[in-house]
Amino acid sequence: MADPLQFMREGLAALEAMGLDLDCPVVSSATDAHMVVNGKRVLNLASNNYLGLANHPELKDAAKRAIDRWGAGAGAVRYVAGTQDLHLELERRLAQFKGTEAAMFAQTGVVANLSALVALAGSEDVIFSDRLNHASIIDGAQLSRARVVVYEHCDVLDLQARIREHLPGHRRGLIVTDGVFSMDGDIAPLDQLHQVAVDHGLLLMVDDAHGDGVLGHGRGIAHHFGLQGRIDVEVGTLSKAFGVIGGVIAGKRLVVDYIRAGGRASQYSTGTTPADTAACLAALDLLERSTALVDRLWDNTRYFRNGMRALGFQLGNTETPILPVLLGEADLAKRLARRLFEEGVFAVAQAFPLVPRGQARIRLIVSAVHERRDLDFALSVFAAVGRELGVIGAGS
Ligand SMILES: Cc1ncc(COP(=O)(O)O)c(C=O)c1O
Known part of the structure; x- marks a missing residue:
């Protein structure tokens, strides 16, 4: 007798083989500039919490x-x-x-x-x-x-x-x-x-x-x-x-x-x-x-975007706080995300089918509740890990 669940096993195995299985990070704190992800406290550059309202009193x-x-x-x-x-x-x-x-x-x-x-x-x-x-x-x-x-x-x-x-x-x-x-x-x-x-x-x-x-x-x-x-x-x-x-x-x-x-x-x-x-x-x-939070979001966006571009990262045509770090291959995007996480920065790799094949990236989202020192920390981690993986030149 055919197993009616077999197609699901094969489907999930095929997704896994292509590296497309859903591997959701687990957050065990409030969503904020810093949060606990997979048991580790990290700087959060992955949420859509643009104004920091998710944890606002x-x-x-x-x-x-x-x-x-x-x-x-x-x-x-x-x-x-x-x-x-x-x-x-x-x-x-x-x-x-x-x-x-x-x-x-x-x-x-x-x-x-x-x-x-x-x-x-x-x-x-x-x-x-x-x-x-x-x-x-x-x-x-x-x-x-x-x-x-x-x-x-x-x-x-x-x-x-x-x-x-x-x-x-x-x-x-x-x-x-x-x-x-x-x-x-x-x-x-x-x-x-x-x-x-x-x-x-x-x-x-x-x-x-x-x-x-x-x-x-x-x-x-x-x-x-x-x-x-x-x-x-x-x-x-x-x-x-x-x-x-x-x-x-x-x-x-x-x-x-x-x-x-x-x-x-x-x-x-x-x-x-x-x-x-x-x-x-x-x-x-x-x-x-007040527009204070929105204004701060845009100040942070400009500061971080300029910093990333000065390091030599390619951010495409972004005009907003969504900053795609364009990398090409899914494997490179995932390796970069893993190294960033090890160094204390949470940013998620986005690959096919979320973006076209060969256009994998790490999507960063800046928020109003990031402090300047958070953004400087993220820039220093990106500089070190980007050089280590050859994404930016050694002189950047
Ligand atoms: C462009 C766009 N539209 C709609 C949605 C869905 O919004 P919601 O999370 O409120 O369902 C998203 C969220 O990812 C989105 O990026």
């Missing part, structure tokens, strides 16, 4: 107070009995913060992308998607059953050519792009994409997961380009700079209502816990009160 207090008042869980999906007044307050505040008519709070950024794409497109439609978009956009586009046309990364001319070729014969079209690309740190040309969408009568959706709390003085990519309130669909996440968890879909009230009604992933999943929702509100309070 105001967020933790808000979460504790919310548990006392609203309990541990929402108890039902949003449209049955799981919409708490806290959720509505957060949605109102998120819309205000982003300068849009309305906002919807989803369970995660992934759920927000799946919900928006499934609601907005169907089998008669075409989605134009940047080649380097996040996995949840790729999955959401497939789930929508629309025709998916991939255009070259941030290439507006290629996008226009593909629209001219593929839009005819479809009911509607949608352009979708990451705002900040998570593996490269470059920024989508949202002003040009907006113009293309207007010229061709298409919807425009941007996933601002890495721009929320970072770009536009913290208010996101639409503010960065002076387009607040003018992008059809602004998806975001509260799990990165906001330091908690949750997704957001912001835009005109009509658009948000339509996605709320048709976004199955979000509809059929239980509402976010009171603790998380209240912590997100506390993060918004902080960001509205």
